[in-house]
Amino acid sequence: MDPTLESDLLDLPELLEAVRRSAVRVLAGLDERPVRADPHAPVEPPRPGRGSRHALAEFERRWAPGFSAGAGPRYLGFVTGGATPAAIAGDWLTTAFDQNVVNAADSRASALEAETVGMLGALFGLDGHHGAFVTGATASNLVGLAIAREWVGEQRGVDVAEQGVAALGSVPVLSGAPHSSIGKALSILGLGRDAIRRVPTLPAREAVDVAALADALDDLDGRPAVVVANAGTVNTVDFDDLRAIAALRERYPFWLHVDGAFGAFAALSPEHAHLVDGVGEADSFCVDLHKWLNVPYDSAVQFTRRRDLQVRVFRNDAAYLTAADADTSDYGHLVPESSRRLRALAAWFTLTAYGDTGHGEIVRRCVACARDLGDRVAATEGLRLLAPVRLNVVCFTLDGLPTLERVRAFADAIAATGETFLTPTVYDGIPALRAAFSNWRTTGADVARVHAAIVSAYRGLDRSPSADTGQDHPL
Numbered sequence: 001m002d003p004t005l006e007s008d009l010l011d012l013p014e015l016l017e018a019v020r021r022s023a024v025r026v027l028a029g030l031d032e033r034p035v036r037a038d039p040h041a042p043v044e045p046p047r048p049g050r051g052s053r054h055a056l057a058e059f060e061r062r063w064a065p066g067f068s069a070g071a072g073p074r075y076l077g078f079v080t081g082g083a084t085p086a087a088i089a090g091d092w093l094t095t096a097f098d099q100n101v102v103n104a105a106d107s108r109a110s111a112l113e114a115e116t117v118g119m120l121g122a123l124f125g126l127d128g129h130h131g132a133f134v135t136g137a138t139a140s141n142l143v144g145l146a147i148a149r150e151w152v153g154e155q156r157g158v159d160v161a162e163q164g165v166a167a168l169g170s171v172p173v174l175s176g177a178p179h180s181s182i183g184k185a186l187s188i189l190g191l192g193r194d195a196i197r198r199v200p201t202l203p204a205r206e207a208v209d210v211a212a213l214a215d216a217l218d219d220l221d222g223r224p225a226v227v228v229a230n231a232g233t234v235n236t237v238d239f240d241d242l243r244a245i246a247a248l249r250e251r252y253p254f255w256l257h258v259d260g261a262f263g264a265f266a267a268l269s270p271e272h273a274h275l276v277d278g279v280g281e282a283d284s285f286c287v288d289l290h291k292w293l294n295v296p297y298d299s300a301v302q303f304t305r306r307r308d309l310q311v312r313v314f315r316n317d318a319a320y321l322t323a324a325d326a327d328t329s330d331y332g333h334l335v336p337e338s339s340r341r342l343r344a345l346a347a348w349f350t351l352t353a354y355g356d357t358g359h360g361e362i363v364r365r366c367v368a369c370a371r372d373l374g375d376r377v378a379a380t381e382g383l384r385l386l387a388p389v390r391l392n393v394v395c396f397t398l399d400g401l402p403t404l405e406r407v408r409a410f411a412d413a414i415a416a417t418g419e420t421f422l423t424p425t426v427y428d429g430i431p432a433l434r435a436a437f438s439n440w441r442t443t444g445a446d447v448a449r450v451h452a453a454i455v456s457a458y459r460g461l462d463r464s465p466s467a468d469t470g471q472d473h474p475l
């Protein structure tokens, strides 16, 4: 054994203790850490081969200071959860056990994943769905649409997994306001981004107009299609009427894929659960866990009713692996990865530790924080809300018709306060900002600090007439 490796082995308990102390310092210091850190690290190359203590010291010196407080309570960019204490514990043990969850016969790890999937299915009101862990909502949408593609093949008498997508031809994919990951998935699947047919949404909404969807399906003259419905759009957290969409299957042949990346968590709040009514009707369903379940990256689940089609796409035939049958519980036959980590353990830990009560409280608190910020923004001169706060995202912009550059400058000025981080977006053609609440630590006191940072950044913006509103933005 390499002597440095051997010495690390002897030192392992102390080494992990040192890492634990380091992680504790990071977590205790989240409040002081700049929400968006300086990404420019010193460029001197590392001198390798000096053991893990040295690696830890080098990491702490060169890299850790440039890591953002993304796990903290005022990082409101994208839809970024943190990691609950139980989830961190589960994630550490995932690494310590280092199970390969490819084959159900190897250890109990696959059974733990199945149990976790069952807990999540119950949380979201799924019924008769199978599930598997993947790396994120993009991967979950990819797997769901791969199964959808196979289903369309089945309708047309084509075995896409064997014959290839060329034998299938084009597939219409209908959606009101699909997330960008849908286009990415269609590109990977060989169906192409152009397969998406945008269906009109309801006035001033991102929810699909179900009557327009029915018309679009009608125009297909019985051709099997895929409908991608949203349970929580990224800008304004709007929800399609899942029940009404599902009911259209009585008249038209289509596969219903529901993207509930973070909106699915509405199910945990009695006041909002109606928004995801009908989710159990989905043929495939995507939910992210590194967002609102607050497990560490990277973790999501893909649910489907048609495991047989899933196996057809993802089975991995090799003499050294167990054979795939239609109801296999070998995850290596169900997802793009073959060898895979037990990412279910962090979710299992947090669900076992806090249950639906604890996680429901996180959801309700995040929603209350979003409403509070929405009210404050609406009452702030120079700012305007672009949509009502439906769940956990506040979408707002500067008064008038701000340019994209100006909104980006505003976002930069907010980030420069070190207090919070919001992501710029474009909603309904209008450059805007999004503040997304999904961290278990966030409280009302954080909202006050976020609002103060927004106001201070706004006051510091160049207010000269040429920099101000009144010009058409270039969109």
Ligand SMILES: Cc1ncc(COP(=O)(O)O)c(C=O)c1O
Pocket: 078, 079, 135, 136, 137, 138, 139, 179, 181, 232, 233, 234, 259, 260, 261, 262, 288, 300
């Ligand atoms: C609705 C929706 N779908 C899919 C995704 C993609 O998620 P991920 O970045 O985990 O792949 C997101 C990310 O914000 C999302 O909001």
